[in-house]
Structures are given as C-alpha cells and as structure tokens.
Amino acid sequence: MAEKLGIFVSSDRHLRHLIEITKAAERAGKEVLIFFTHKGVLLTQEPEFCELVGHASYSVCNVSFEACGLKDKQVPGMDETGFATQARHGEMLEVCDRYLVL
Numbered sequence: 001m002a003e004k005l006g007i008f009v010s011s012d013r014h015l016r017h018l019i020e021i022t023k024a025a026e027r028a029g030k031e032v033l034i035f036f037t038h039k040g041v042l043l044t045q046e047p048e049f050c051e052l053v054g055h056a057s058y059s060v061c062n063v064s065f066e067a068c069g070l071k072d073k074q075v076p077g078m079d080e081t082g083f084a085t086q087a088r089h090g091e092m093l094e095v096c097d098r099y100l101v102l
Helices: 015-027 038-045 047-052 062-067 086-095
Strands: 004-009 031-036 057-061 098-101
Touching (some): 004 015, 015 031, 031 038, 031 086, 038 047, 038 057, 038 062
Parallel strands (some): 004 098, 031 057
C-alpha cells in the first residue's frame, strides 16, 4: 500500500510549489491528498491549478469557497462531492503518513 502525503493549503500563494511537491511525491510512489481552505481555495481558480488534475485527490472547504466570494462551484478535476467541511480535513489527517502545511 502506497504511503499517503496530506497537504493542507490555507494560503493563496505558492501554487507552483504545491504542484511540484505533488508531482515529486507521485514520482516517489506516494498518494497525495490535498485540502484547500481559507484563502487557499482561491488557488483553484488559477489557470495553473489544472496541472494538479490527475496527480492528487483534493477537497475544498465549502464555507471558505463561499466566504471568498466564489459562487460558481467549478474546480478543475473535481465534482460536487469534493466540496466538504473541515471534517474531511480531519479524515485526511487520520489516513496520511506525512502531513504538510502551505
């Protein structure tokens, strides 16, 4: 079973770092789980965000998404079930071997 790397993203900065970390972890055989919250949800609207599609599983805090004024619930590579509460973040913590905060 592959080790899992959890990444908690609460900042609207460092998207390139997130993409590169995700791809490096994937090359090393790790499964990557990402949870976007607070201003981190804004990264889902950046064109470069599409580079994460297929390289990680990710969820977005629904409350943060709406609080940041994002009304169109479309995130590349994610369907409606990807919008979640902080409980999903807690679930991620339980299953990950390593955890990173950006």
